[in-house]
Amino acid sequence: MKKIHIILLLLVIAGIVGMSFFIKDLTTYETFDSAAGKKDRFVVVKVQLDKTHPIEYDEMKDPNKTIFYAVDQDGKQSKVIYNNSKPTDIERSEGIDLNGYMRDGYFECTKLQMKCPSKYKDDMNAAQKNLPSASNEKKLEYKY
Amino acid sequence: MDFIGENLVPGQLGHFFILISLIASLAATVAYFFSAQKTNPDDKLKWRNLARIFFIAETISIVSIFAILFFIISNHLFEYKYAWQHSSRSLEMKYLLSCFWEGQEGSFLLWSFWHCILGLVIMKKEKLWEAPVMTVVSFMQFCLATMIAGIAFLNLKIGSNPFVLLRNELEAPIFSRPDYLMMVQDGNDLNPLLQNYWMVIHPPVLFLGFAATLIPFAYAISGLWKRDFTGWVKPALPWALFAAAVLGLGIAMGAAWAYESLNFGGYWAWDPVENASLVPWLILIAGIHTMLIFRHTGNALRASFLFILLSFLLVLYSTYLTRSGDLQETSVHAFTDLGMKWQLRTFLLLFLLPSAIFYIQRYKNIPFIKKEEESSSREFLMFIGSLVFFLSALTIILMTSLPVINKIASAFAGEGTELFKPLAFGEDTAFAYNRIQIFVAIIIGLLTAISQYFKYKSTPKAFVTRKLLYPAIASVVIGALILAFGNINYDEYGIGYLGAIWFAIVAAVFTIIANAAYIWIGLKGKLKISGGSIAHLGFGLMLLGVLISSSKKEVLSYNTSGILINFGKESKEKPGENLTLIKGVRTDMGKYWVTYEKEESHPEKPLWFYHLRFETKDGKENFVLKPNAFVNYKGNEGLMANPDAKHYWSHDIFTYITSLPDPEKNKDTASFRTETIKVGDTLFYSKGYAVLDNINSRDNIPQPGFKPTDSATIATLKVYAKSQSLFTMEPLLVNKGGQLSSYPDTLIAENLVVQLQNIRGNEAEFGIKESDSVMQYVTLKAYNFPYINLLWLGILIMVVGLIMSTIRRVQLNRVPVHKI
Structure with a gap:
């Protein structure tokens, strides 16, 4: 066996060890129900924003807390606490991947990914909304 | 019609x-x-x-x-x-x-x-x-x-x-x-x-890099196809160097764009789109080194074929990843699906299959040298380095391909069955990559430092130790100084990881010093032929910049503004990184006082610039940052924010807006109620009362356009709140040539606004308003990035080195070969 083969072997083993750490830390997509069975384990839940509840975010009281309700793919609803500022455009999101932990009575979200129709505006359904209707063009007022 | x-x-x-x-x-x-x-x-x-x-x-x-x-x-x-x-x-x-x-x-x-x-x-x-x-x-x-x-x-x-x-x-x-x-x-x-201006130049450069990887690939294919297994390396080498320079620059520009206009607070987030362009570059670098080995010793030809073929195939794979929409779940900036998934897959296969068949079929015919390389030879070390780069690239692309792996596995197991649950990244995506790549950094750092001191074929031991001794000592000393005084104590992931960072920093310093020294020791200062050393030096600087800027990145906007903080049950949470600033209120933010002074709008777009004044508490620095945000832009409700940064040579202060008040919620409907009182009299409001302490005239206030003939009056009010707190308010009345203007003072804690409207003799007329929505405010995040300039400088030097090598190789190829 050549020296280079021994080194290659060592490097590959090191790579596999590194990857096994990665694989060990991988998590799974769950629903709120199945996540409840894995309490305090980091999971990902695919949800949609429950628009019947208002999103609570008051940057004067706490700019690092957003509370909203979400419905998972089985239709189960849960309260979600996200310890960060309200994600831009969350109202318009088509789907959210919540990353975090199922706690008692709520889901503690540490990271979320949103699927937004407008992200790259290649989605024509979203773009269509920006087409003027046959009537007069609506003027938006930008004021802050 | x-x-x-x-x-x-x-x-x-x-x-x-x-x-x-x-x-x-x-x-x-x-x-x-x-x-x-x-x-x-x-x-x-x-x-x-x-x-x-x-x-x-x-x-x-x-x-x-x-x-x-x-x-x-x-x-x-x-x-x-x-x-x-x-x-x-x-x-x-x-x-x-x-x-x-x-x-x-x-x-x-x-x-x-x-x-x-x-x-x-x-x-x-x-x-x-x-x-x-x-x-x-x-x-x-x-x-x-x-x-x-x-x-x-x-x-x-x-x-x-x-x-x-x-x-x-x-x-x-x-x-x-x-x-x-x-x-x-x-x-x-x-x-x-x-x-963003980076978006004007980053894509052309990146795509030139992608396009340039096709040329060495085409040469390698031609070599296999025409069975001229050795001749292609010479003309392909300058192209490979050129591709590495341009692709490297393109990736760096993408990182600069991310740093300046995206809000993940940094230049690199191991986002799949970023990885997809980094991986071909890493393998291309491996390929360049094996090609050099081949040119000098005749070894490593098979590896050269593999790496050069793969680097372009991975460009195609990354095209597929970023454009097929398969990455939508894990990336913030992949393209959406245009319904061309099958076409992109075919595209990839059209290049992958012939390359793989050619390579496997003709592998045996590719010449190789049976004799083992000396372990004291330059090619041996270079080959190990190439292998490390290759394996590092493999781990990155495997991890990035998780959504693809999910797709394939689901296709076999059947959607929605118990057999296979789609996998997702763990809690800390960046750390998953970093903890592997930190070891790559250490090995590559050390190899890059020493390799050039070795000669091709074999090197006498004394030669290496003699020449490497001083650079090695200098690096250990400087590395130790950085560790001792740089305060690198990033222990979020435990002492082991911190140790690895320390090691990597010393290795990076070693790379910088050894390669700088080699230009004089090895090459006698001949810059024309030292492209390689310069590129390595730049690489070392880049590595050092990455290590220091990410391990010492600190959040400035930890929430300290007294009004809030009730973490309640989740108090084990680290303090939030968002801080709310109320207009005109100087807020405590770690080392700084920050004041949200005013906002300005773009003349044609709903783009707003927020003027935030940063003052260090020791009063040494005072500057304004203007992060901006698009508000309600073209159907995007809410805001799209762009950061702003103050650049120092040693660090950047970096901030961006994370939230703005909802205008609907915050319509101010309350109006001022007027009361006229004398000094010592009391004003009442719903949650307490205020006593007028005194009225002072000033003929000098820090306000632009204030002339000596103008005058200003400040009323000092002591506010006694029911909550047993005592506050002071100082509304201001400015008289500019008979024109009165009031500058109200706002007491946030009490939702109270008081303005001084007029002065008649010893009587003062006040306007009092209580409102939940008096405040204009912004919520922001702010970071300190130390030594980020090392990173940019390193990349530039590396690119310059690669370009120098390209030119050198083109010139060498022009020299006609004399038969011996």
Whole structure:
């Protein structure tokens, strides 16, 4: 066996060890129900924003807390606490991947990914909304 | 129906040139193929000349398509979907180019354009290899041409055409009117995140890098195809170096864009789109080193083939990843699916399968040297380095491909069965990558430092130790100093990881010093031939910049503003990184006082600049940052924020807006109630009372435009709140040449606003307002990035080094080979 083969072997083993750490830390997509069975384990839940509840975010009281309700793919609803500022455009999101932990009575979200129709505006359904209707063009007022 | 006001000529021309480009690139492929296959020199020449005509026709059509599309965008011809979707009238000239490559079609065109240019260079310069290399290039051009063809064929959509009309693509009632164009006055505009100057130059550079990886690939394929297994390396090497320089620069520009305009608070987030361009670069670097080994010793030819083939195939794979929509779940900036998934997969396979078959079939014929390399030889160390780069790239691409792996596994297990649950990244994505790559950094750092001190074939031990001794000692000393005084105590992931960071920092310092020293010790200061050392030095600086800036990045905006903080049950949470600033209120933010002073708007767009004054508590620094945000922009409710940074040579102060008040919620409906009192009198409000302490006149206040003839009056009020708190308020009344203006003071904790409206003798007239929505405020995050400039400087030096090596190799190739 050549020296280079021994080194290659060592490097590959090191790579596999590194990857096994990665694989060990991988998590799974769950629903709120199945996540409840894995309490305090980091999971990902695919949800949609429950628009019947208002999103609570008051940057004067706490700019690092957003509370909203979400419905998972089985239709189960849960309260979600996200310890960060309200994600831009969350109202318009088509789907959210919540990353975090199922706690008692709520889901503690540490990271979320949103699927937004407008992200790259290649989605024509979203773009269509920006087409003027046959009537007069609506003027938006930008004021802050 | 005849539509009014449409300009259909450019579109028709565009369609025509797309067709020409399809035919010409296919014809060039065939003609070059025959030229490469024929043995008779006359036939070869005949086919080659024909092929050249086709390739030039292809170049002309691509340039024409480019020009026409740009004409459509810059003249705001919104009857074309591309212009409507990606641009607007208010867009600045420089960003018209950016909208060009915002869409997939435009970026394919850009890619294609660079292939044309590189193809012409090869036509001009390459004598021996033109036919086989250009066969590959022309075929690639044909594949790219199908991407913008937009032909429907047996229910399959082939490509996405940039010249389609809006009315044919969208369903809307207005298209039933002949004058619909009157109503389509403006386009959808460029995504605000892309309205950044980096977005004007980053894509062209990156795509030139992608395009350049095709050339060494084409040479390698030609070598396998024509069974000239050794001859391709020499002409391919400068191309590989050029590709590495440009691709590296392109990736760095992308990182700079992310740093300046995205809000993940950094330049690198191990986002799949970033990884997808990094991985080909890493393998290309491995390939360059194995090619150098081959040029000097005859070893590592098989590895060179593998790496050079893979680097381009991974460019294609990354194209598939970023454009197919498969990455939507894990990436923040992948393209969305244009329904071309099958086409992108075919595209990848069309290059992957022939390369794999060729390589495996002819592997045995590729010459290799049986004798083992000396472990004291330069090539041995370089080969280990290449292997490390290769394996590192493999781990990154495997991790990035998780959504693809999920897809494949689900396809086998069946959707929604218990057999396979889709996998997702763990809690800390960046750390998952970092903890592997930190060891890569250590090994590569050490190897890069010492390799050049070794000679090819074999090196006497004393020689190395003698020459490396001083650089090694110097590095250990400087490394130790950085560790001792740099306060690198990033222990979030435990002591082991911190130790690895320390090691890596010393290794990076060693790389910098050893390579700088080598330019004098080894090369006697001859800069012309020290491209390699300069590139390595830059790499070391980059490594050091990455290590220090990310391990010492600190959050400045930890929430300390007293009004809030109730973490409640979740108190084990780290303090939030968002801080709310109330307009005009100086807020404590770690080392700084920050004041939200005012905002300014862009003259034509709903783009707002927030002026935030940063003052260090020791009073030494005082500057204004203006992070901006698009508010309610073109159907994007809420805000899209761009950061701003104050650059120092040693660190950046970096901030961006994360939230703005909701205007609906915050309509101020309360009005001032007027009361006139004397000094010592009391004003009442719902939650307490205020006593007028005194009234002072000032003839000098820190206000712009305040003249000596003007006067100002400050009333000092002591506010006694029911909550047992005592506050002071100081409303201001300014008299500018008889013109009175009030500067109210706001007491946030009590939702109280008091203004001094007039002074009559010893009586003062106050306006009092209590309102929940008196405040204007912004919520922000702020970071301190130390030594980020090391990173940018390192990358620049590395690119310069690579370019120097490219030039050097081109010159070497020009020298005629003398037979011995």
